Amino acid sequence: MSDRAADAAGLGRPRAAAFMAPALLLITAFLVVPALWTLVLGATNYRLTGLAAANPQFVGTGNITEALSDPGFGWSLWLTLLFVLGSAIFGQSLAGLSLAWSLRSAPKVVKAVVETLVLMAWILPSSVVAFLWVAYLSRHGGTLNAILQTPGTDWLIQHPMASIIVFNIWRGTAFSMLLFSAALSAVPPSQMESARLVGAGTLAQLRDVVFPHIRGHVLTNTLLISLWTFNDFTPYLLTAGGPNHATEILPVFIYNRALYGGELGYGSAISFLMLIINLVIALFYVRLLRERR
Amino acid sequence: MTGVPLSSSPIPRRSILIGTVGMAAAALASCDKASSSTSSTSANATSRTVTLSIAANAISGGKSSKEADWFAKYVIPEFIKAQQAKGVTATVSFQPSGVDDEQYKSKLALDLKSKSGADIVSLDGIWVGEFAQAGYIKPLKDVVGSSVTSWEGWSQIPEAVQANAAFDGNTFGIPAGTDGRVLYFNKKLFAQAGLPANWQPTSWTDLISAGEKLATLSGVTPLQIDAGTAMGEATTMQGFLPLLVGAGQQIYANGKWQGNTQAVRDVLTFYQAILAKKLEDSTLQLAAKGRDESFGAFAQGKIGVLAEGDYFWRSVINPNGGDAPMATRDSDVGWAFIPAMAPGKGVGGADYASMSGGGGYFLNPSTPYPQQAWELLTFMSSKAAILARLDGAAQVTARKDVNSEVLSKDPLLSFVSQKVLPLTHYRPGLAVYPQVSLALQQATADVVSGKSPADAATAYQAALVKALGGADQVTTS
Numbered sequence: 001m002s003d004r005a006a007d008a009a010g011l012g013r014p015r016a017a018a019f020m021a022p023a024l025l026l027i028t029a030f031l032v033v034p035a036l037w038t039l040v041l042g043a044t045n046y047r048l049t050g051l052a053a054a055n056p057q058f059v060g061t062g063n064i065t066e067a068l069s070d071p072g073f074g075w076s077l078w079l080t081l082l083f084v085l086g087s088a089i090f091g092q093s094l095a096g097l098s099l100a101w102s103l104r105s106a107p108k109v110v111k112a113v114v115e116t117l118v119l120m121a122w123i124l125p126s127s128v129v130a131f132l133w134v135a136y137l138s139r140h141g142g143t144l145n146a147i148l149q150t151p152g153t154d155w156l157i158q159h160p161m162a163s164i165i166v167f168n169i170w171r172g173t174a175f176s177m178l179l180f181s182a183a184l185s186a187v188p189p190s191q192m193e194s195a196r197l198v199g200a201g202t203l204a205q206l207r208d209v210v211f212p213h214i215r216g217h218v219l220t221n222t223l224l225i226s227l228w229t230f231n232d233f234t235p236y237l238l239t240a241g242g243p244n245h246a247t248e249i250l251p252v253f254i255y256n257r258a259l260y261g262g263e264l265g266y267g268s269a270i271s272f273l274m275l276i277i278n279l280v281i282a283l284f285y286v287r288l289l290r291e292r293r
Numbered sequence: 294m295t296g297v298p299l300s301s302s303p304i305p306r307r308s309i310l311i312g313t314v315g316m317a318a319a320a321l322a323s324c325d326k327a328s329s330s331t332s333s334t335s336a337n338a339t340s341r342t343v344t345l346s347i348a349a350n351a352i353s354g355g356k357s358s359k360e361a362d363w364f365a366k367y368v369i370p371e372f373i374k375a376q377q378a379k380g381v382t383a384t385v386s387f388q389p390s391g392v393d394d395e396q397y398k399s400k401l402a403l404d405l406k407s408k409s410g411a412d413i414v415s416l417d418g419i420w421v422g423e424f425a426q427a428g429y430i431k432p433l434k435d436v437v438g439s440s441v442t443s444w445e446g447w448s449q450i451p452e453a454v455q456a457n458a459a460f461d462g463n464t465f466g467i468p469a470g471t472d473g474r475v476l477y478f479n480k481k482l483f484a485q486a487g488l489p490a491n492w493q494p495t496s497w498t499d500l501i502s503a504g505e506k507l508a509t510l511s512g513v514t515p516l517q518i519d520a521g522t523a524m525g526e527a528t529t530m531q532g533f534l535p536l537l538v539g540a541g542q543q544i545y546a547n548g549k550w551q552g553n554t555q556a557v558r559d560v561l562t563f564y565q566a567i568l569a570k571k572l573e574d575s576t577l578q579l580a581a582k583g584r585d586e587s588f589g590a591f592a593q594g595k596i597g598v599l600a601e602g603d604y605f606w607r608s609v610i611n612p613n614g615g616d617a618p619m620a621t622r623d624s625d626v627g628w629a630f631i632p633a634m635a636p637g638k639g640v641g642g643a644d645y646a647s648m649s650g651g652g653g654y655f656l657n658p659s660t661p662y663p664q665q666a667w668e669l670l671t672f673m674s675s676k677a678a679i680l681a682r683l684d685g686a687a688q689v690t691a692r693k694d695v696n697s698e699v700l701s702k703d704p705l706l707s708f709v710s711q712k713v714l715p716l717t718h719y720r721p722g723l724a725v726y727p728q729v730s731l732a733l734q735q736a737t738a739d740v741v742s743g744k745s746p747a748d749a750a751t752a753y754q755a756a757l758v759k760a761l762g763g764a765d766q767v768t769t770s
Contacts, residue, residue: 047427048399048402048403048406048427049402049420049423049424049426049427049429049724049727050422050423050426050427050724050725051426051427051724053406053423053426053427053428053429054426054427054428139576154576154580156580156581157576157579157580158576238581239581240523240581242521242522242523242579242580242581243521243523243579243580243742244521244522244579244738244739244741244742259399259403260395260396260399261728261731262399262402262423262727262728
């Protein structure tokens with residue numbers, strides 16, 4: 001009786017397993033095995049070249065303890081935190097929300113044009129975008145210097161973190177904007193109307209009427225963009241982690257150490273740490289979402 | 294509360310998947326271990342159709358444009374023609390790159406590790422050790438057979454140059470030549486600053502005082518001595534090592550590496566001095582494309598003195614086909630020895646310092662056509678092919694018979710071959726060298742970013758000990 005209740009589709013265990021098998025195989029092949037393999041590589045002194053490329057030695061947790069005492073890793077983690085907080089959690093969320101909010105009542109043409117432009121920033125290939133931004137921020141005749149009348153300022157050298165944070169806000173706001181546009185349309189107009197009638201200002205409307213309706217969206221959006229930003233490699237195309245490690249966020253740190261410096265074992269160990277951090281962030285948000293219900 | 298239209302739980306899982314797959318792909322790419330099996334030396338030796346490819350960090354219209362054009366216009370068509378005469382249909386392609394040397398090296402290492410990549414690859418001499426140890430390249434006699442020793446060209450290549458393609462007593466490829474480092478200066482700027490056109494500094498103090506005079510000109514960066522990690526090996530080769538030799542030490546001698554020694558601190562102090570006096574543009578040293586920018590700035594007459602190899606003269610500011618062509622190169626650019634710290638203070642009491650290196654072409658041990666690849670390699674390294682490559686220009690090539698014809702045609706190359714090469718030094722051909730070089734680059738980057746020379750030297754020694762796996766090969770005196 002309880003079996004039948006659990007088996008609502010009436011497939012039976014073998015057929016259900018057959019349906020699940022392709023998905024499970026894919027997950028095993030592309031998620032579980034590589035994650036375990038990263039763990040295995042991370043426990044060796046494997047290098048891209050040299051003796052340790054032909055005969056890597058097992059070093060156990062050596063790479064992890066090295067990472068935890070490596071000031072370069074700590075610094076990189078801190079930069080990553082700044083990058084995620086600045087460009088995703090505050091930057092993209094707020095920019096996306098304010099765009100969605102102000103476009104609600106905008107004329108259709110204006111809305112279409114603004115949305116298209118913001119979307120363009122999102123869908124253009126990274127290499128093209130990086131090229132545009134290098135030209136935009138260039139010390140020699142860059143557009144930004146021309147606008148601000150600050151010739152000779154090398155933004156990527158003098159303000160490296162600020163530059164890549166602003167870059168990533170510009171790059172990724174489209175997703176938040178789309179998600180919040182959809183969310184705002186789900187807020188019952190009658191409640192907004194009532195709030196306005198009793199004289200609530202914009203902030204009060206947002207806080208007391210809109211936010212309770214879109215809280216789930218805010219969480220989903222924050223989760224997605226913080227994971228994406230955490231794993232984002234595009235800043236490498238602007239600064240390559242420089243000047244002198246000033247923009248070496250974790251994915252860039254791993255690339256520089258693993259491929260540029262050839263330390264594949266160490267890079268794998270840090271990749272694994274990144275994987276754990278990804279899981280922790282995801283679990284944290286899923287928890288928050290559950291509590292909401 | 295109303296329901297959330299975007300269901301929240303599947304999406305996070307999917308995004309974790311996406312993030313992980315990216316990392317997994319990186320892990321997978323690095324996981325297949327190089328096995329020791331090689332195809333037989335006689336594989337496909339009698340095949341009537343042959344497909345070969347060549348990879349080099351050269352691209353038509355960009356980096357080392359002339360080399361790329363030489364492959365496309367001479368090597369490939371001429372080799373195909375020669376094969377046709379023997380009744381063999383050959384298809385030869387060139388895989389261009391136009392990136393920083395370190396990026397090119399990573400790409401090649403990954404290619405060779407996965408047993409793919411071009412049949413003939415161009416490598417810098419300092420990578421030979423680590424590539425050989427990893428099994429990515431193999432001695433020519435193992436890939437081709439003992440017949441390699443009978444090639445006519447070996448007798449034309451001096452031993453110091455052959456070392457650029459050798460490791461542990463084995464030859465892995467055919468060297469392409471060697472080079473030397475000098476100071477280039479802009480004579481026009483020198484005239485404006487009241488400096489002579491036949492300038493030759495004899496100490497670092499001379500170099501600094503020339504820089505101070507150039508600093509009075511507006512819009513001019515007086516000196517460009519490469520520093521920082523973004524410049525890669527250029528920092529070590531054009532900057533740190535010639536200065537170190539001028540301070541009386543080689544980076545590796547008698548089985549020991551220079552750690553936190555007086556000479557290392559002297560070099561770092563010199564970097565700090567030119568920075569403190571604002572004689573160089575620290576932005577150029579740190580920018581991701583700083584080296585290319587510095588080339589452009591020199592060509593536009595905005596840099597007074599720049600330390601570089603003869604590559605700079607031949608391939609960068611060359612008005613014919615350089616990356617940053619300088620139309621007035623022959624009249625406006627002078628050159629001088631890199632001075633020792635003070636006269637007689639260099640290694641062996643030398644007054645001047647230089648460093649030399651050089652690369653070559655190597656066979657991919659996984660080539661399906663080892664005999665034909667060797668044939669192509671020797672064809673590329675023949676006197677006729679190298680003369681075609683130079684196309685009237687001069688370069689210190691690997692071959693004595695070519696050098697004796699071409700070097701006298703070019704004043705800078707004559708200077709390098711006659712005056713610089715006799716006093717030059719080579720980097721140690723050890724597999725760990727690139728890691729030491731990275732530590733040296735980081736030390737200069739630290740100084741440029743404001744660390745004291747003493748602190749930078751301490752950090753350098755720690756990195757050195759880590760790279761070597763112990764302190765017993767490090768000298769601190």
